[in-house]
Amino acid sequence: MKRTILLIALATGMMTNIQAQTSTLSGTLRGVPEGSRIVISQIVKDRLQPVDTLRLDKKGEFKAKLTHKEPAYYVLQTTERNGGMCHILLEPKDKVKLDIVYFVDRHAFSIQSCKGSRNVELYRQFNDLLLAAITPEQQAQLPDRASRLLANNSKLLMSAFLVTFFDNNFDNYVSLYAKIRNDLITDYPDDPFVKHIDKRLQGVVFPGMEAPEIAMNDPEGNERRLSSLRGNIVLIDFWASWCGPCRRENPNVVKLYEKYHDQGFEIYSVSLDKTRDAWIRAINDDKLSWPNHVSDLNGWTSSGGKTYGISSVPSTVLVDRYGKVVARNLRGAELEQKLQQLLEEQEWVAPEEQPEVQDE
Numbered sequence: 001m002k003r004t005i006l007l008i009a010l011a012t013g014m015m016t017n018i019q020a021q022t023s024t025l026s027g028t029l030r031g032v033p034e035g036s037r038i039v040i041s042q043i044v045k046d047r048l049q050p051v052d053t054l055r056l057d058k059k060g061e062f063k064a065k066l067t068h069k070e071p072a073y074y075v076l077q078t079t080e081r082n083g084g085m086c087h088i089l090l091e092p093k094d095k096v097k098l099d100i101v102y103f104v105d106r107h108a109f110s111i112q113s114c115k116g117s118r119n120v121e122l123y124r125q126f127n128d129l130l131l132a133a134i135t136p137e138q139q140a141q142l143p144d145r146a147s148r149l150l151a152n153n154s155k156l157l158m159s160a161f162l163v164t165f166f167d168n169n170f171d172n173y174v175s176l177y178a179k180i181r182n183d184l185i186t187d188y189p190d191d192p193f194v195k196h197i198d199k200r201l202q203g204v205v206f207p208g209m210e211a212p213e214i215a216m217n218d219p220e221g222n223e224r225r226l227s228s229l230r231g232n233i234v235l236i237d238f239w240a241s242w243c244g245p246c247r248r249e250n251p252n253v254v255k256l257y258e259k260y261h262d263q264g265f266e267i268y269s270v271s272l273d274k275t276r277d278a279w280i281r282a283i284n285d286d287k288l289s290w291p292n293h294v295s296d297l298n299g300w301t302s303s304g305g306k307t308y309g310i311s312s313v314p315s316t317v318l319v320d321r322y323g324k325v326v327a328r329n330l331r332g333a334e335l336e337q338k339l340q341q342l343l344e345e346q347e348w349v350a351p352e353e354q355p356e357v358q359d360e
Helices: 002-019 118-132 136-152 158-184 192-201 244-263 276-285 303-307 332-345
Strands: 022-030 038-044 047-054 061-067 072-078 085-090 095-103 108-115 215-217 223-225 233-239 265-271 315-319 325-328
Touching: 022 085, 038 061, 047 061, 047 072, 085 095, 085 108, 085 118, 085 158, 108 118, 118 136, 118 158, 136 158, 158 192, 158 325, 233 244, 233 332, 244 265, 244 332, 315 332, 325 332
Parallel strands: 022 095, 233 265
Antiparallel strands: 022 061, 038 047, 038 072, 072 085, 095 108, 215 223, 233 315, 315 325
């Protein structure tokens, strides 16, 4: 009995210690207008909850102690109108030292140096990319540079927060979301941002998976099944007649089809149209000569679109000869390069002669 009581007491003490762990945030902050206050807020259920105010001495130095049980997301924020934000992720017992500069003209924080946290260092590098993207050319390169940075640091929890930078263009970065989710879900199943990306991925088909079946009707009312094309390299093209970017991309898709069809390349076009006449007119006007055009004319609630988690068009899914998804949303030179690679690596095999695809 005494042994049981002792074990309970020890366990209770351990739980209390976990709940009361403290992190330290210290360093220097330069460039803040005299008399300004820097508020520290914690992100709690999608809201900013103020927890402290940074008190700067004459040298601009500060020190704050923050208590939390789990890894916690904090925001440093000025009280000026349209003031900037600096995001900090602290693990329990972290001791982080920062040198921060505030650029009044840009209303932006910049972490010049970071010691004691790989998560905050990742944020520093990501934020530097954002601040450096000034010219149109730099802004065009930003998504690629930012996504590569996160892919190379996908095991750091801060990547789950930073990947939300791509939320409005989710379809193009599904593989990045999946990599971060897979690298973090075991160690951080209850983290709000890990939960967020896990939810975004529910029902989404991404590389490595077997391509789910689509069975829809063509303009003449005949059912066409995606699985009937097994043995070919297939580009599933989600589009619509009312989608300007889709229509502008169609000539490139036509060129690919004409160039590689004889080598075993097929296109399976899923339209998110609601009007049959507009759908057929666009097929004819854009000279989309392949036979596999399907639609249930339900627009965004298209069964094919829902099966593949499509939330924007144009969207594409590239499927290999064995029915495995290879890539999403490749276009232009990237798509042609991947297509050439698959055609070289995978010889055409009749569907009945292919090995059975096993779920991973």
